[in-house]
Amino acid sequence: MTGARHSVPVALVTGAGSGIGRATAIELAGRGYMVALLDRDERGIAETETVITAAGGQVEPIPCDVTDVARVATVLKAFTDQYDRLDAVAACAGIEVLGDVLTLEETEWKRALDVNATGVFNTAKHTMPYLLDGGGAFVAVASDAGVFGAQGYSAYVASKHAVVGLIRCMALDFGPRGVRSNVVCPSFVETPMADRIFAASSSEDYDFYQAIVPLGRFAQAREVAQVIAHLLSAEASYTNGLVYNVDGGSTAGYYRSGTASSHM
Numbered sequence: 001m002t003g004a005r006h007s008v009p010v011a012l013v014t015g016a017g018s019g020i021g022r023a024t025a026i027e028l029a030g031r032g033y034m035v036a037l038l039d040r041d042e043r044g045i046a047e048t049e050t051v052i053t054a055a056g057g058q059v060e061p062i063p064c065d066v067t068d069v070a071r072v073a074t075v076l077k078a079f080t081d082q083y084d085r086l087d088a089v090a091a092c093a094g095i096e097v098l099g100d101v102l103t104l105e106e107t108e109w110k111r112a113l114d115v116n117a118t119g120v121f122n123t124a125k126h127t128m129p130y131l132l133d134g135g136g137a138f139v140a141v142a143s144d145a146g147v148f149g150a151q152g153y154s155a156y157v158a159s160k161h162a163v164v165g166l167i168r169c170m171a172l173d174f175g176p177r178g179v180r181s182n183v184v185c186p187s188f189v190e191t192p193m194a195d196r197i198f199a200a201s202s203s204e205d206y207d208f209y210q211a212i213v214p215l216g217r218f219a220q221a222r223e224v225a226q227v228i229a230h231l232l233s234a235e236a237s238y239t240n241g242l243v244y245n246v247d248g249g250s251t252a253g254y255y256r257s258g259t260a261s262s263h264m
């Protein structure tokens, strides 16, 4: 790092142009971080920037596709050289890909793995040297699809299992050197991604996904963002390699609303 060390903690959020990434950037800015907003969607970045700067926060927009490893390396080097510190990384960028082995095209399979898994790898690879410099923390967003299967989501589930495996290894590889790595696994969160999935699904599917959540509703993006910000903070200083479900209890066990166990 070559610039003058920035006076406030610095965070990088990928997927900061929408949904969970945007909520995470807003949450981190509210906690006093200068936040780099990385996304392939420049308009989405600009909207997030407007919200944060209107509240008095500091941001640095970084238009970038997380699958473009050369560009990820270049923009992150330029960014960290400028600020001379990196305290927290939230890897939220991701895409939904629906289909099973028969219906998925190979290109869709590869795209899911490329964005959701390799995108997190690229982000980790090109931020870890800077996190190691100052003892920072890394959080990736996987999904409940990172810890169990889901009918009709083969590529998405495989990509999210890869993220969980990657983060566990990062926890082992870099924990001894002072960098904590954790992964957050939400079930459905009310974001544009969930809207697109439900628009392509039947109303029975929507009702089913809601009925298997013991809390009886989907998450708000802010509820996931608060967990991410907590895991990145010193409050979570003894967490490392944690697979943190933010799912209203839907992976706690078999559950369907409106039913009681037979012995009650």
Ligand SMILES: NC(=O)c1ccc[n+]([C@@H]2O[C@H](COP(=O)([O-])OP(=O)(O)OC[C@H]3O[C@@H](n4cnc5c(N)ncnc54)[C@H](O)[C@@H]3O)[C@@H](O)[C@H]2O)c1
Residues within 6 Å of the ligand: 014, 015, 016, 017, 018, 019, 020, 021, 038, 039, 040, 041, 044, 064, 065, 066, 067, 092, 093, 094, 095, 096, 115, 119, 141, 142, 143, 144, 185, 186, 187, 188, 189, 190, 191, 192, 193, 194
């Ligand atoms: N919404 C849900 O129900 C839900 C549930 C579990 C996990 N997740 C995961 O949470 C993360 C965020 O999802 P969301 O619901 O906020 O989705 P979203 O579609 O609202 O936002 C995703 C953001 O990632 C960006 N992005 C996508 N591909 C990119 C790429 N190649 N390079 C850079 N940016 C890219 C998009 O432009 C967008 O701004 C994803 O990893 C998703 O898989 C979402």
